Amino acid sequence: MAAAGSGTENENKIIIDNDAGADDALAIFMTLLYEKYYGGPQLIALTTGNGNTIEDNVNINNQKILKTAKRQDVPIYRGSNSSLVITPIITDNYFGEDGLGDNDEPLTGLVPAQTQSAVETLLELSKKHEGKLTVITIGALTNVALAIKLDPKFLQRLSHLYVGAGHVESDRHPEAEFNAHIDVEAYHIITQYATPDKVTVVPFSQIYAYLNIDMDWRENVFGKINTDVINAFNIYERVSLHKEESWVMLDPAVIAIALSNIPLEDGREPDFVMDYKFSRNDIILCGEKRGININSFVEKENANVRLAYSFDLEKYKTFLMEVFTAELKCS
Numbered sequence: 001m002a003a004a005g006s007g008t009e010n011e012n013k014i015i016i017d018n019d020a021g022a023d024d025a026l027a028i029f030m031t032l033l034y035e036k037y038y039g040g041p042q043l044i045a046l047t048t049g050n051g052n053t054i055e056d057n058v059n060i061n062n063q064k065i066l067k068t069a070k071r072q073d074v075p076i077y078r079g080s081n082s083s084l085v086i087t088p089i090i091t092d093n094y095f096g097e098d099g100l101g102d103n104d105e106p107l108t109g110l111v112p113a114q115t116q117s118a119v120e121t122l123l124e125l126s127k128k129h130e131g132k133l134t135v136i137t138i139g140a141l142t143n144v145a146l147a148i149k150l151d152p153k154f155l156q157r158l159s160h161l162y163v164g165a166g167h168v169e170s171d172r173h174p175e176a177e178f179n180a181h182i183d184v185e186a187y188h189i190i191t192q193y194a195t196p197d198k199v200t201v202v203p204f205s206q207i208y209a210y211l212n213i214d215m216d217w218r219e220n221v222f223g224k225i226n227t228d229v230i231n232a233f234n235i236y237e238r239v240s241l242h243k244e245e246s247w248v249m250l251d252p253a254v255i256a257i258a259l260s261n262i263p264l265e266d267g268r269e270p271d272f273v274m275d276y277k278f279s280r281n282d283i284i285l286c287g288e289k290r291g292i293n294i295n296s297f298v299e300k301e302n303a304n305v306r307l308a309y310s311f312d313l314e315k316y317k318t319f320l321m322e323v324f325t326a327e328l329k330c331s
Contacts (some may be wrong), residue, residue, distance in 0.1 A: 012041035012159065012262050013129045015122065016255070017079070019051025019139030019182075020061035021095040022236035023251040027138055028062075029229045030255050030323055032069050037326035041134065041262050045125065046076045047118035051139040051182050053099035055081035058139075061100050063110040068232045072111040079118030080142040083183035096239040103235045122147040126157040133157070136258050138164045138251040139179055145186035148193050155198050160261065163190065164254035166283070166293040167205035168307065176291025177204045179250075180283060184291050187283045196278050196306040200261075202254045203293070203307065210274075210311040211253055217317065218247040225324050256319060257308050272315035278303035 014031060018024040034040035046066070048058040055078065062076045096102035114121075122143060126133055135158055137144055144161065147154045155161060165179035165187060180187050190199065219241075223234055241247075260273055280296040281304055295307070 010035070010039055010041045010264075011132055013044045013125070013133045014041045014258070015045045015047060015125065015133065015135045016043065017047045017049065017118070017135065017137045017139060017143050018058070018062070018251070019049055019053070019099075020058040020065070021052030021099045021251075022101065022233065022240060023095070023249045024052070024138055025061070025065045025100065025236050026233055026249065027251040027255040028065050029069055029233065030252050031259075032071050032074075033229070033323050033326055034259055037323070037330060039264050040259060043071075043074055044129075045121055046074060047079050047121060047143055048076065048113070049079040049118070049140045049142050050081050050087070051179065052095055053093075053097070055079070057098050059113055060107065060110070061098070063112065064100065064105055067110055069229060076111075076113040077116055077118040077121040078113045080140070080146070083140065083142055084145060084185045086184070088181060094240050094243070095236065100236040101238045103238070118143045119146045119150065123151055123154060126154055130157045132159055134159050134162065134258055134262065136162045136164070136254060137179075138254050140182035141165065141179070141186035141190055142183045145183070145189040148189055152193060155193055155195075158198060160258070161190075161194075161199045162254055162258045163199065163201045164204075164250050166201060166203045166281075168203045168293070168295055168309075169205060173205045174292075177293070179204075180293060181291040184283055184285055188285060191282045191304055194281070194304045196300055196303045199304070200257070200276075200306045200308055201279075201281055202250070202257055204250045206307075206309055206311070207250050207253045208248050211248065211313055211316055213247040213313070213317065215245065215247055222320060222324070225321075225328070227324065227327055230324060252320070253311075253316070256316065272312045272319060273308060273310075274312055275310040277307045277309045279305055279307050281305040281307070
């Protein structure tokens with residue numbers, strides 16, 4: 001996949017619904033770089049919700065991320081600061097109390113969020129860009145669930161919805177996945193309205209199983225890319241980086257999977273996804289297993305979602321390097 005100029009604006013559009021931790025920052029950077037250097041789909045909005053940190057911080061973090069990326073033309077729309085029914089206190093400040101490494105970055109030169117709400121914006125833009133809009137959720141699913149309940153035709157107007165949340169096998173992952181657990185009812189609402197032609201779920205369990213990157217590569221290959229976005233990302237991850245023995249990030253993987261399903265004008269696309277499966281997918285709402293996902297692999301006609309199931313690690317790492325070094329090659 002060779003870098004190219006952006007050329008003609010891609011008719012496909014993307015909205016990223018996020019909770020603005022360091023992993024969200026990398027996902028947003030990826031989208032903007034892919035748009036600029038490979039002619040990828042246009043990021044037309046960021047929508048916010050609580051998760052990695054409180055929504056107030058998420059709003060500010062989105063502003064910081066866009067400033068670092070030199071893309072403050074992308075509008076931010078503020079979303080829910082709580083879950084639909086129960087807002088669990090499960091944030092462990094994994095990426096720092098502010099979600100971006102607690103680096104005391106100056107709050108200057110930021111472009112504030114729009115006054116229109118995230119849910120209103122999702123509905124409005126789904127009509128304006130019907131059939132061309134991909135929504136990617138990499139946090140709690142509250143905003144999307146509210147959009148669906150306000151307008152049940154919302155999903156059908158999208159090109160696709162990608163949901164970064166959940167697990168596949170509860171015996172290997174007995175605890176609820178973070179994004180799913182933040183708003184269990186919202187996840188359930190989406191599964192009620194989902195069809196496999198419109199909704200792809202990217203479970204964290206599968207990213208953990210297949211895109212588990214060694215820390216040496218993260219720090220001494222990827223982390224050594226000398227650009228503003230990677231230098232900023234290294235700071236954003238400074239609280240979390242050494243909490244794990246390997247580097248596993250759901251959010252940028254979800255973005256990359258979405259991009260792999262939106263071919264460029266010349267037909268190029270990332271090709272690291274090895275297998276999708278169809279599933280009757282849901283989530284347990286009550287009891288000790290609240291937040292645990294249910295999956296039954298079935299034929300497409302009996303499924304409600306498509307699951308991104310397995311991936312080629314080396315091809316994924318190649319994709320990361322190509323996207324995040326593109327500006328060095330084009331300078």
